[in-house]
Structures are given as C-alpha cells and as structure tokens.
Amino acid sequence: MFLRTTRSVSLTLAGQHLLEHCRQWLNWLDAMPDELQQISEGVERQINIVINNLLYQPQAAADLLTWLHQQYPFTRFQISRQVYMGVWDSLLYDDFHLAIGVTGSESLSNNISLLPLGEIGWQFVIAASHPLAQHPAPVLSDDILRRYPAINIEDTSRTLTRRVAWLLSGQKEIKVPDLSTKLACHLSGLGVGFLPERMCRPYVESGALVVRDVVNPRRPSPLSVAWKVAESGKVVSEIAALFETKNVLINGFLRMVDRPFI
Missing domain, CATH: 3.40.190.10 (Periplasmic binding protein-like II)
Structure with a gap:
C-alpha cells in the first residue's frame, strides 16, 4: 500500500484506490441518517x-x-x-x-x-418559398400533397404499436429526431406537414411559414x-x-x- 524511500512515504496505486473508496464510505456514513429519515x-x-x-x-x-x-x-x-x-x-x-x-x-x-x-392544436404549414404556398386550390387535396415529402418525428415506442403522425399513401417520408429539427425542415422548404399551432404562430405572423387548408386536417x-x-x-x-x-x-x-x- 505504501512506497517508502529514505526521505518520504507515498501511496501505491492500490493504496490510492483504497483511500478513495474509504472517503466515499465515510461520506456515505455521514449522509445515511438523513437518507434513512427521508425513506x-x-x-x-x-x-x-x-x-x-x-x-x-x-x-x-x-x-x-x-x-x-x-x-x-x-x-x-x-x-x-x-x-x-x-x-x-x-x-x-x-x-x-x-x-x-x-x-x-x-x-x-x-x-x-x-x-x-x-x-395541442395543429396547423398544416409550409415555407413561404414552397411551391404549395402559392397553389391556386383553396383546399389542398391528398393528390397534391403526396408529391412533396412529409417531415415526421418517429414514434419511440418499443412495445406498443407505433403511430405515424401524418403520411399519405405513396408519399415520401423524412424522419427527424425532434420538433426543432422538424420546424427547421419546414422553414427550409424541405417538406410539408403539421406543426403545433403555438410553435408555428410566430413564423406564420412573420411570413416565414404559410398556413394552408387541407382536405384531411389533423385533429387536436x-x-x-x-x-x-x-x-x-x-x-x-x-x-x-x-x-x-x-x-x-x-x-x-x-x-x-x-x-x-x-
């Protein structure tokens, strides 16, 4: 446990390891009464x-x-x-x-x-520069929408049946890990889909995002x-x-x- 020389005494690596654990044990013993009281x-x-x-x-x-x-x-x-x-x-x-x-x-x-x-309420939003932003149809049909990628966040369930937020048959899907990335993809014009009303509101007010009506809106x-x-x-x-x-x-x-x- 110790290294001795004619002038000094120092701990070996094993001694240093034991000393560290002794300190941890002492700290644990000091805290134990309060921890037991809490339990x-x-x-x-x-x-x-x-x-x-x-x-x-x-x-x-x-x-x-x-x-x-x-x-x-x-x-x-x-x-x-x-x-x-x-x-x-x-x-x-x-x-x-x-x-x-x-x-x-x-x-x-x-x-x-x-x-x-x-x-949580949802709005179908696209970038102001996206082709659908100026589409003449007052309500966008599924046939129109499926031409463009849907930006989705993947369900993380491992046991229960996973859900898909919004995806049309035959539509390309781009999966991202979180809402911030999904929002950024919408703003860049990469794809389309629904975002929480409160999240997209300031971007709609600034003109960065455009809200469009769709045939099948997403329910709250x-x-x-x-x-x-x-x-x-x-x-x-x-x-x-x-x-x-x-x-x-x-x-x-x-x-x-x-x-x-x-």
Whole structure:
C-alpha cells in the first residue's frame, strides 16, 4: 500500500484506490441518517420521469429538477424524452414513475392515475418559398400533397404499436429526431406537414411559414400527466400536485398546449 524511500512515504496505486473508496464510505456514513429519515417519511430513493417530445422544454426540465433536488436532496432523478406512444411505453414497461404528456385523456392501465393537461392544436404549414404556398386550390387535396415529402418525428415506442403522425399513401417520408429539427425542415422548404399551432404562430405572423387548408386536417391531440399508483410516494404525489394546482413551476411544459384542461 505504501512506497517508502529514505526521505518520504507515498501511496501505491492500490493504496490510492483504497483511500478513495474509504472517503466515499465515510461520506456515505455521514449522509445515511438523513437518507434513512427521508425513506421512513415515504420519500422515494429514485424517481424516473418521462416527458413527451411535444412538451419537452430544457429550461422547464431544469427548473423542475432544481426544485426537486432542493426538496428531496437524497433522491436520485432521471428524465427521459420520448415520442408519441413511447411515453406510454416507458411508463408501462420501463422503470419510470411519472409521465408528462401521455397521449389521450384515458388511462391504458388500472394502475395508472391520469390528470388531463389539455390539447395541442395543429396547423398544416409550409415555407413561404414552397411551391404549395402559392397553389391556386383553396383546399389542398391528398393528390397534391403526396408529391412533396412529409417531415415526421418517429414514434419511440418499443412495445406498443407505433403511430405515424401524418403520411399519405405513396408519399415520401423524412424522419427527424425532434420538433426543432422538424420546424427547421419546414422553414427550409424541405417538406410539408403539421406543426403545433403555438410553435408555428410566430413564423406564420412573420411570413416565414404559410398556413394552408387541407382536405384531411389533423385533429387536436389531448395530453395528460400519468403516474403509477402503486409506486407513488411523496415525490410523485408532489409532482402531480404541481400540475393539479397549476403551480408556476410547470408553466414551461404547457407552452404548446393551447386548450388547457387544468
């Protein structure tokens, strides 16, 4: 463990490794009384939260995590971002305790509690420079639309049946990983499709995007907060209460929701 010379004594690599672990053990022992007290009060040791890509906002996630860490310093937190049925998939089949933005307003399981958040409205938009922006037809038919690529975000579900947001038979599909990329593809004139009303509103007002009527418009998407009843401790209940009481801390997650239920 030690290297001795005539003038000094130093640790070997094994000694340094042991010293580091001893420090970790001492820190763990120092924190153990408070950690045990938290567990006895019904506070979970680990909380995993999945967020719908439509509602995910980095600052909102950071604000929630900061608040949670301050309230529950001995609880470990993990956040995941998923798309469409991937949110339900994570909650039902993975080790996630709460989901922000599951699709629908009804639970897929008797063991899952649900709190409706509201609906996201959609607009069919294209770049001002796109050929369809000046098309003479007042309502664009499917035959007209399928000539141009649809920009879509792929459903991340692994167990549940995946959904396709919007794609016509015979139409080329270009898949992107998130809403920001989808928006950029629309703005560049690469393809066509639907975007959340609130997201595209400033670009429509500036003239960068053009809204067109289509034969088959996309219906609003209801979203909810969902959590596992059996695994709900103090932290999960506290997060659900933030949404139920309309706490300002969760406002960032509702930026895309234009018809809120809560």
